[in-house]
Amino acid sequence: MSPLYELLPVIHQRRDAEQGYPLKQLMAVLDEQVGVVRQDIAQLYANWFIETCQDWAVPYLGDLVGYEPVHEAGEPGPVDTREGRLRNRFLIPRRAVANAVRDRRRKGTLAILEDLSRDVADWPARAVEFYKLLAWNQHLNHQRLWRGGTADLRRGEVLDLVDGPFDRLAHTVDVRRIDSGHGIGRFNIPSVGLYVWRLGSYPVTETPAYCLEEVGSQCYLFSVLGNDTPLFNKPQPEPSPTHIADELNLPVPIRRRAFESPVLVDGKLDHVEASTAYYAPSAEDTKSLAIWAPDWPKKGAPQPLPAPLIVPADLTDWTYRTVKGTVAVDPVLGRIVFPTGQLPKRGVRVSYRYGFSADMGGGEYRRTLRNPLGHKLYRVGANEDYTTLLAALGAWMAERADQPTAVVEVQESGVYTESLNLDLRAGESLQIRGASGTRPVLRLLDLQADMPDAFSVTGARGSRFSLDGFIVTGRGLRIYGPDPSTPIPAADAAKPTDPGDLCEVALRHCTLVPGWGLQCDCDPKHPNEASLELDNTQACIRIEHCILGSIYVVADEVKLDPVSIHIRDSIVDATSDDRVALGSATLPAAYARVSFIRSTVFGQVQTHAIELAENSLFTSTVRVARRQVGCMRFCHVPSGSRTPRRYHCQPDLAIQALGKNPPPADVALAREQMAPRFMSRRYGQPAYGQLAEGCAQELRRGADDESEMGAFHDLFQPQRAANLRVRLDEFTPAGMEAGILFAN
Incomplete structure (x- = not known):
């Protein structure tokens, strides 16, 4: 009432x-x-406190404590738009405002620099005073044997850390300034370096390992996709505010030597085993990695495998011979080897962490789920009513007449080897998704010799399909429209006799593995195959926060309208600039109207029209049939492209800056300098799709809001770095010079 x-x-x-x-x-x-x-009224009271205030109130509270925004990083945006809110998170960080008074009290200490990196830029960091690493002649009456000495070749652990953030060796002086814009110097008396880690450490929980049978039945990979992946550390909290971060406190790749724990017998080295600092000794302990092999090495053996059974090893060439009763693990490559005559008979499951730049594609990160109105939820999992996707879909199909809207939700990060062929009726809506914080994998196999085995979806008028949070490997996704050869009984297509087509297909936070699968070195297994095929469908295709391979469109240009494809905050990877990222297998160009918003495209784009391309990177030529439609703004478009009108794009601006009739050599140089450079272009590697430090500043700050172009635009890394540099100048000890060093 x-x-x-x-x-x-x-x-x-x-x-x-x-x-x-x-x-x-x-x-x-x-x-x-x-x-x-x-x-x-309640919110007005909450706005008095930095912990509970609305985003618009953060600058006002910051002004009360004397926190001034950094104008070099850009001006704050409107709080009523998505882009403005994301931008303001890094231009005026809530945590930095909350800790402003505390930070001023600690000004001049080394640990405050690490806190600034976390508060201002949301990057974990390690501060290093480089004067402590200078070689020097010590006074005999004041010896410091742990500093300034020459390299000891017998100390392998120290040599393994040379020229990194955890370096302990002495170096000769480097006279270059650490904050120089040309060549950064490190080892000098006034130099203080702040190493920051931009890659996050993402978990994978109790998922099947991949048996590499082509090498041997005893060989396994942590990644279920079949590629080598460096294992990352799960950062542990620091014991005190004055503690300087070490390897266990940061999202760093696990080194082989760090993974080793020596076992001494009578004061002498007997053997090495996995360090419990990284390896989980029990199911309740959440460390960086763990391995389950039920009933191995004997029936009823404790799980996960105890640390004494794990032997750190170099498995580069797979020739390591494992001792019976032990398991060899290589954390650098993410490989596992069991004894040849003692294989696990009930499978192998693993938990580990991998590195990546952002919450994109399938992954165990928190994401917002969208529930359609009037839906019924079917949960899939080991402890749920349904253990397979097919069982949950079968239950829905049995009652679809009374329940046209369904959500099938997977509750765990498992691997589902199933063949899905969906046919939706008119007005039905089906969403297949992983629960928030899970990473289910749909593995499609070549089961039928005379037919394709893709994940196929077709539907009648008004039907909708959504895939959220999945990794699809082995095959691609195919969306079918009605068969154009089938005659429509009624002359008017709007009459009920016309079966119609899907209304919308949405892919959110999904990975359709480019090239269908990965080799050990992350090369694609089938580089020429498409991840998404649209076959005579009129459905509106929406792709958000996804990683996928090529998109092929098959359509009748006479009977159908161009299909609408909207790609946002995603990577479309044809695995090579010479291959087609968006096109058609039967026509010179895909019969589609496409929009690219904050996306990166590896490969050629051949389409009917581009309605809008904004803040995006295209690594190869873009060719559209209708140039009169749409526009491209704040993008990189290679020379030789045929596009709609362009505004503030590269390398156009760089060539215009050369003046009228520039020499061809200068034009070629400008195009080469503006070409995007990446840390990695292979999916499966931690720095995949990340712009390299040597990339042109015009691309790294070339978006309309001065962020970087491409799929990682919303990270606002240029603003975070600029904000952090100014704060370092404010809080660095007197007489010292601080610089930012990107560890990855």
């Missing part, structure tokens, strides 16, 4: 009941507005 209605005298409530409660309905409307006012 409405609270306002309860305040009325009983006589009025009785008379209202006699007349059918018109007053009660009116009071319910008033009560809704009163609730809005009450909520606003």
Whole structure:
């Protein structure tokens, strides 16, 4: 009952009941507005505190404590737009405002620089005073044997850390400034380096390992996709505010030597085993990695495998011979080797962590789930009502007449080897998704010799399909429209006799593995195959926060309209600039109207029209049939492309800056300098799709809001770096010079 209605005298409530409660309905409307006012009043009080205030109030609270925004990083954006809110998170960080007074009290200490990196840029960091690593002649009466000495070739652990953030060796002086814009110097008396880690450490929990049978049945890979992947550390909290971060506190790749734990017998080295600093000794302990092999090495053996059974090893060439009763693990390559005569008979499951730049593609990170109205939820998992996707889909199909809207949700990060062929009826809506924080893998096999085995979806008029949070490997996804050869009984296609087509297909936070699968070195297994095929469909295709291979469109240009494809915050990877990222297998160009928003495209684009391309990177030529439609703004478009009108694109601006009739050599040099450079272009490697430090500044700050072009635009890394540099100058000890060094 409405609270306002309860305040009325009983006589009025009785008379209202006699007349059918018109007053009660009116009071319910008033009560809704009163609730809005009450909520606003409560929020006004919450806005007095930095922990609970709204985003727009953060700059005002910062002004009260003397926190000034860094104008070199750019100006704050409007809080009523998505882009403005994301931008303001890094231009005026809430955590930096909250700790402003505390930081000023600690000004001049080394540990404060690490806290600034976390508060201002949200990057974990390690601060290093380089004067402590200078070679020098010590006074005999004041010896420091742990500093300034020459390299000891017998100390392998120290040599393994040379020229990195954890370096312990002494170096000769480097006279270059650490904050130089040309060549950065490190080892000097006033130099303080702040190593920052831009890659995050993402978990994978109890998922099957990949048996590499072509090498040997005893050989396994941590990655279920069949590629080598460096294992990353799960950062542990630092013991005190003054502690300087070490390897266990940072998202760093695990080194082989760091993974070793020596076992001494009578004071002498007997053997090495896995360090419990990284390896989980029990199921309740959440460390960086763990291995399960049920009933191995004997029936009823404890799981996960105890650390004494794990032997750190170099498995580069797979020739390591494992001792019976032990398992060899290479954390650098993510490889596992069991004894040849002692194979696990009930499979191998692993938990580990990998490195990546952002919450994109399938992964165990928190994401917002979208629930359609009136849906019924079917949960899939080992402890749920359904253990397979097919079982959950079968249950829905049995009651689809009464329940046209369904959500099939996978509750764990497992591998599902199933063949899915969906046919939706008119008005039905189906969403297949992983639960937030899970990474299910759909593994498609070559089961039918005379037919393709792709994940296929077709539907009637008004039907919708959504795939959210999955990794699809082995094959691609194919969306079918109605067969164009089938005659329509009615002349008017809007009549019920026309079966119609899917209304919308949405892919969110998914990975359709480029090239269908990966080799050990992350090369694609089938580089010429498409990840997404659109076969005579008129469905609107929406792709958000995804990684996928080539997109092929097959359509009848006479009978159909161009299909609409909207790609946002994603990577489309044809695995080579010479291959087609978006095109058609039967026509010179895909019969599609496409939009690219904050995306990176590896490969050629051949399409009917581009309605909008914004803040995106194209590594190869773009050719459209209709140049009169759409525009491209703040993008990199290679020379030789045929596009709609362009605004503020590269290398156009660089060539225009050369003046009229520039020499061809200067034009070629400008194009070469503006070409995007990446840390890695192979999916499966940690720095995949990340712009390299040597990439042109015009691309790294070339978006309309001065962020970088491409799929990682929303990380706002240029703004974070600029903000952090200014804060370092403010809090660095007097007489010292601080610089930012990117560890990855």
